Amino acid sequence: MDKKEIWKNVLSCLEAELSKPTIAAFFGHTELGSFESGVAKVLCPSHLSAEYLKTRYQKLITEVLGDLSGQSCRVSFEIKPLPPTKSQTLGPIFKTREQDGLVPSYTFENFVIGFSNQLAVSVAQVVTENPGKLHNPLFLHSSVGLGKTHLLHAIGHAIKEQDQEATVLYSPTERFTNEMVRAIQDRRSMSSFRKKFRSVDVLLVDDTQFLAGRVATQEEFFNTFNELYLAGKQIILTSDRRPSEIKQLEDRLVSRFSGGMVIDIQEPDLDMRAEILRRKAAARGANLQEETILLLAEQISGSVRQLEGVLNQLLTIAAAQNTVPSPELVNGVLASLPQPKRFISPEGILTAVCQKFNLKPEVLRSPKRTKEVVRPRQITAYLLRNLSQISLQQIGELLGGRDHSTILHSLGKIEEELTRDPFLRSQVEALRAELSPA
Ligand code: ADP
Ligand code: MG
Numbered sequence: 001m002d003k004k005e006i007w008k009n010v011l012s013c014l015e016a017e018l019s020k021p022t023i024a025a026f027f028g029h030t031e032l033g034s035f036e037s038g039v040a041k042v043l044c045p046s047h048l049s050a051e052y053l054k055t056r057y058q059k060l061i062t063e064v065l066g067d068l069s070g071q072s073c074r075v076s077f078e079i080k081p082l083p084p085t086k087s088q089t090l091g092p093i094f095k096t097r098e099q100d101g102l103v104p105s106y107t108f109e110n111f112v113i114g115f116s117n118q119l120a121v122s123v124a125q126v127v128t129e130n131p132g133k134l135h136n137p138l139f140l141h142s143s144v145g146l147g148k149t150h151l152l153h154a155i156g157h158a159i160k161e162q163d164q165e166a167t168v169l170y171s172p173t174e175r176f177t178n179e180m181v182r183a184i185q186d187r188r189s190m191s192s193f194r195k196k197f198r199s200v201d202v203l204l205v206d207d208t209q210f211l212a213g214r215v216a217t218q219e220e221f222f223n224t225f226n227e228l229y230l231a232g233k234q235i236i237l238t239s240d241r242r243p244s245e246i247k248q249l250e251d252r253l254v255s256r257f258s259g260g261m262v263i264d265i266q267e268p269d270l271d272m273r274a275e276i277l278r279r280k281a282a283a284r285g286a287n288l289q290e291e292t293i294l295l296l297a298e299q300i301s302g303s304v305r306q307l308e309g310v311l312n313q314l315l316t317i318a319a320a321q322n323t324v325p326s327p328e329l330v331n332g333v334l335a336s337l338p339q340p341k342r343f344i345s346p347e348g349i350l351t352a353v354c355q356k357f358n359l360k361p362e363v364l365r366s367p368k369r370t371k372e373v374v375r376p377r378q379i380t381a382y383l384l385r386n387l388s389q390i391s392l393q394q395i396g397e398l399l400g401g402r403d404h405s406t407i408l409h410s411l412g413k414i415e416e417e418l419t420r421d422p423f424l425r426s427q428v429e430a431l432r433a434e435l436s437p438a
Contacts, residue, residue, distance in 0.1 A: 006068070007032040013064045022285030026053060031080070038073045040065055043080040050077040100160070101170035101204075106153030112279055114272025116391075117147060117265045124151055128158040131166070131202055131234035135261035137225075138236045139243060142265035143391075145303025148238040151265075152204045155236060159202050169200040173210040177217045184216075198227045202234045208257070209239045213248040225256055235260075245408065267391045268304060273297040276307055286315050288325055295330050301388060310337065344387040344435050346398055352435055353380045356427070365400030378410040379428060385411055387435055 001009075007030075014023055030053070033041040042061065044050040053061075054077045065073040113121050120140055127138050138155075140148050156168040176197070183193035197203065203224075211218055228235055239246060242264070243257035268276065274297040281288045300310050314333050318325040354361050357376040364377050377399060384395045392404035399407070417424050 003032040003035060006035060006065075009068055010061065010064050013068065014060070017060060019285035026057070033078065033080075035065075035069075038066075038069065038071045040073060040075045042075060042077045044077055045080055050079055053077050100156065100168045102153050102156045102160075102168065104157075106150045107157050108154040110279075110283075111147065111150055111154055112268075112272060112276045114268055114275065115266075116268050116272060117151075120151060120263050120265045123261055123263050124155050125158075127234060127236065128155050128162070131159050132232045136229065136234055137257065137260040138234075139257050139260065139262045140236070140238045140265065141240065141242050141262070143240060143267075143303070145305030146265045146267060147304055148265060149206055152206055152236060152238055156202060156204050159234075166202060167200045168202040168204065169197065170204040170206070171197070172206040173208050176205065176221065177210070177214060180217060180220050194224070197224050200228070200233065202236070203228055204236050206238050207240070208237045209241060209246050211249055211253070212246055218250050218253055222250070222253055222256070225253075229256075241408075245405075266393060267302060268307075270297055273300070273307055276304055277311055280308060280311055281315070284315060286318075286325070289327075292325055292327055292330055295327050296334075299330075299334050301390065310334070346384055346388045346390055346394075349383045349387060349435060350380060350398065352431055353383065356431060365398075367400070375424075378414045379424075379431065381407050381410045382414045382428065383431060383435065387432065 010032075011023055011027055014027070029045040031043050033043040035041075040061075042053065044053060058075055058077070062073050062075045065075060108121075108125070111121065123135060123138060124140075127135050140151060142148055153170060156170055159166050160168055179193055179196075183189045211221060225235060237257060242262055243249065243254045246254070249257075274293050277288070277293045277296055281293070296307075296310065296314070300307050310333065314325050314330060317333060318329060321329075323329065350361055350364065353359075353376050354364060357372075359373065359376055363373055364380060366373070381395050381399060384390060384398065385392075390398075392407045396402040396404050396407045414424075414428075418428065
């Protein structure tokens with residue numbers, strides 16, 4: 001039997017254990033590189049896929065190969081060698097997938113659209129269709145785990161799909177900084193550093209809040225930005241806050257960053273959380289009951305990353321126990337989560353603060369700005385943010401229609417005071433303990 005046939009047999013044996021979509025998704029681009037005296041090398045399309053298959057399926061594949069060949073086997077996962085380079089004819093080397101830094105699964109297709117991100121997605125699509133022409137730069141911001149990085153990659157993929165000649169480069173801000181520092185140390189490489197970042201059609205820079213306070217990086221970034229911008233190239237940036245809120249960012253960069261389209265992503269609502277769970281479970285070949293999906297979606301608010309984390313935990317436990325992820329199992333998993341990840345109702349927080357400070361909720365929501373009201377209001381905002389993890393906008397609404405920058409200011413104020421006021425710390429800790437007993 002040749003290697004191709006052996007591998008085909010292995011994959012069809014896997015059907016007893018895994019769903020067809022799972023097999024297609026994870027093994028579709030794999031092949032058997034070699035198989036001699038029980039030692040098999042599986043070739044994978046990327047480093048990520050090799051890692052993933054190794055952690056999840058090494059044991060299973062080893063067993064199946066052992067059964068098929070009637071000998072004890074060892075299996076390793078390696079990256080497929082690249083096909084002979086045609087880069088001379090294709091142009092600059094960073095046109096290839098390996099060099100653009102894009103994660104294959106972060107596509108528009110895999111991105112669930114809901115109320116909280118629909119605006120960001122539609123602007124992203126407009127940019128995709130008209131790179132460099134409308135909305136330049138596009139600046140996406142949100143708190144962590146809400147899909148900025150995913151969306152950034154999705155735009156990169158879509159632009160490349162549309163125009164195979166387009167050069168796209170994804171770089172986290174940290175990488176820009178590190179490569180710049182290295183280039184400065186080795187003077188000769190400065191020009192290739194500049195060429196790398198300034199000769200692309202689309203530059204995707206993630207987490208620009210990390211430019212804060214870095215004078216030399218900001219200078220270099222400013223020049224990179226201008227050169228690309230003037231050449232009509234598309235620039236897309238992300239950050240955990242809007243440009244004007246990034247501390248120690250030069251005014252000229254704040255103004256450049258704000259000069260195109262600034263748009264935020266909010267936390268997913270219940271419907272969207274449920275849809276994300278459905279899609280992520282299906283992608284993993286798990287069949288979750290609707291009841292289970294809704295229970296999870298209701299109990300876990302906050303970021304998509306958190307949602308994914310709990311789902312993974314649930315599926316892993318279910319697989320280990322060889323059971324389906326029932327509502328009982330969900331409750332067990334939720335109970336084992338650290339408290340802050342669990343949902344504490346915003347109303348509960350409001351009531352607890354009002355009781356402690358002997359205030360009526362109406363007063364907390366009123367425009368009143370006396371000391372007796374301002375402090376409890378700030379504490380409420382702080383607890384809402386940390387315990388129920390609702391968005392700044394939602395906190396603002398709950399506190400009488402204040403806007404999100406006011407809330408951000410309150411949070412900053414409390415966080416600062418907490419570091420130097422032990423009495424405030426004890427008040428906040430008492431409330432936190434009351435709301436989420438360990
Ligand atoms: P951020 O960059 O805002 O911190 P990420 O883009 O890293 O967030 O998203 C965290 C995880 O959640 C990723 O695995 C991403 O694929 C997933 N995710 C976020 N938003 C969505 C969405 N709308 N649909 C599907 N997956 C999402
Ligand atoms: Mg990110």
